[in-house]
Amino acid sequence: MTNPQDPYYKLWDEVPDPEKKEERSSESDPTIPDGEHNCRVEAFGAFESKTNDVWLKFTLSVLGGSWNGRTLVRMVAPFGRRQDDLEYRAKQARWAKEDLLLILGEVPNIWEVVNPETRQAEAGVASQIVGAMVKAQKTTKMKNGDEWINVYLNDLLSPAPLSQQAEEAASPPPPPPPTDGNPVALPSGEFGMKDPEDEIPY
Helix, strand or coil: CCCCHHHHHHHHHHCCCCCCCCCCCCCCCCCCCEEEEEEEEEEEEECCCCCCCCEHHHHHHHCCCCCCCEEEEEEEECCCCCCHCCCCCHHHHHHHHHHHHHHCEEEEEEHHEEEECCEEEEEHHHHHHHCCCCEEEEEEEEEEEEEEEEEEEEEEEECCCHHHHHHHHCCCCCCCECCEECCCCCCCCCCCCCCHCCCCCC
């Protein structure tokens, strides 16, 4: 008969459940030199830290050069960190809005980005972010004897493929090319070629 007190069975309770989010490091590659790098957004996520702060996480891969494929991570707290004063929390919220505006072209409601119940990223917004090409800035600072890596999103090089498709689907189709049965209307209301030099002599 199984003995629930057997240490063998305690492992199940000691391993955290998948829903419990553990604190995550920035995961940026410290060998990438400070400065601007062209990058692709490989992943976008959100999570809640042990201190119940909500974070957005942009995982970037460097494009080209000696550091091609290496990782930079942009972390930003859209509500700030609870331990910080209100002024600094407001700065963090502004940075998060600037990042979303840069990549999405608009600042959505935060609950369209982060699921209010799971605190994870909404798939719809993530699909509009992943694949975007950006210029990212890496800076390294020493603080209290520790090295800290900060990553910033400076510029959008090209939107995510799904965002481009959605934009193309929303724009009206171009007019059909002119044919004998479909002449082009000129501003004057006349039909035919506007420039007389383009007319074909008979």
